[in-house]
Amino acid sequence: MANAYKVSRIKERVEEKEGIPPVQQRLIFGGKQMNDDKTAEEYNLEGGATLHLVLALRGGCA
Helix, strand or coil, X not given: CCCCCEHHHHHHXXXXXXXXXXXXXXXXECCEECCCCCECHHXXXXXXXXXXXXXXXXXXXX
């Protein structure tokens, strides 16, 4: 992953590989939700860094 990648681009890559739309993704690094407009470099992501993916599913009780 390139340091210049915005978080939004990382989410697009997840969609390409896993089929999860970016709108349903919440990426967490260092215990904080990542902002779509920031870059990997701004979060000091390095090779081997672990990101946590939380799904924000829509819906409710029927």
